[in-house]
Amino acid sequence: MSEDLRDLVKYEATDGRAYITFCRDEKRNALTYEMFDRMMEHVERAERDDDVRAIIFRSEGRDFSTGHDLAQVGGAEYGFSKEPGARRPSQRIRLSFDKRHVEQFRQLLYCTKPTLSLVQGYCVGAGLYIVEASDLAIAADDAKIGHPEQKMGLAGASYMTSINILALGPKKAREILLLGETMSGTEAARIGLVNKAVPAGELAAAGEDWAERIVRLPRDAIAIGKAATHLSLDSLGMTSQFVQGYVMHALGTNIRYEADENNFMRERRNKGVTGAAHARESRYEGQDKAED
Template identity: 25%
Template sequence: MSDELLVETRDHIAFVTLNRPKALNSISHELDVELAKVWDTIDTDPDIWVAVLSASGEKAFCAGADISGGTDADASRLALGGGLTGIGGPVRTLSKPLVVAVQGYALGGGFELAMCGDVVVAADNAQFGLPEVKAGIIGECGVVHRAVRQLPHHIAMALILTGDRLPADEALRHGLVNEVVSLPELGNAAERWAKKLAGVSPLAAQAAKLAAHVGLAHSLEVALNTRYEPIEAYATSYDVQEGRRAFQEKRAPVWTGR
């Protein structure tokens, strides 16, 4: 692992930090590969229940893909953000709940990466933008598909077609982020959300996340009539039994993730 990506795990939470502040935390191909490996580890480690994605520095969360090094022949084989965005390659959905902490610029692919979070916390200096049209660029259309699903239609279209930026307070008003805090409080707020998510049954949370994502691809009728394997598997888990015992004994459950 290079010093451009910092990873720390504590209390069942994986803290992943983009650490290229001088490059506005833009994602090079090398960093993209490292991110993909980290998501693999988080997905397969039963002792990791929640992930937090943040970035170093005050100026930017992520300015998108780093194009300063030219075109890498292998870059097209992996989607931006280690696959989370689905831009330029196959999309992956992280099975564990993901909290994203955004400060400063979240532009282009960085905006896309922020939208991959299940919970998004923004500093009051955050600015979300899709500047592609201003530069005469339109590529894999990730800028279109996520924005129109996560913002009111006309707000999303204005961002897409003008390249203007959405400040943190407006992002909160339109439901793009869950909370806006001062920049010094951003890390604490993200950790607070992560601990809240880690306090529920991890298997139930993962099953619910999968059902929500799969169901979005279908009509409500189909989604309601679909059987979700993780939900059915959870019914026989230790944690579901622990939840019932804790309720009967009037105590807080002790989850194991198994």
């Protein structure tokens, strides 16, 4: 990747807050695996800084994040070669890679500092995983939130399935993951996927208001509160979702497509990432042309 990671995922710490900002607007803040690594370096930096009492995830540009960079998924992340006669990636390679990546979401959920996501525009796929792993989330009321990536073949094998079920209930969680539809920030707040929705122009101010309330709390109280939350999550069996997450993702990226099914990887090869995404949406919406 030619882009400088320092420019794509920025870090700033001030007034008790650590801001982690996605800055890849030309790609609608699609996140590469290198960007995830950089993000986690920033999270760990914030955790080590005793002056930081809250971590805020935000983005520059139109969208919070359109999820994983689709140019990297479906084999590329495992070192898959398109050369004639090349062997498919082994299950051990798939499992090893996915275990490391899913561990990053576990680290987010078990971060020792309170985390707050500020969501505007599209927040889908892995972008929504970040929100689901955050302690708090505020969305613009016109944000577009969901897991449309499930229509690529996972159909419910999300990294954060347990969080979805806990927040939404099993029926609603299955609806969101199985149908892969997006919803507004207002609807996401109504069903509990985010804490609240505000007009887009008020998003930053709403985030600052909540951050200020957090940074006024005693540092030890914040740490004890987070530890208590982690104990409660463990008592509910939440840790197991990260094991099933990487196992199911490794399996999901190795499914067999039948002749009458939408094969995103084949469409990406023939039409590029954007064309493949539009073809996917057209199929499931029953339309000739997917909406932008």
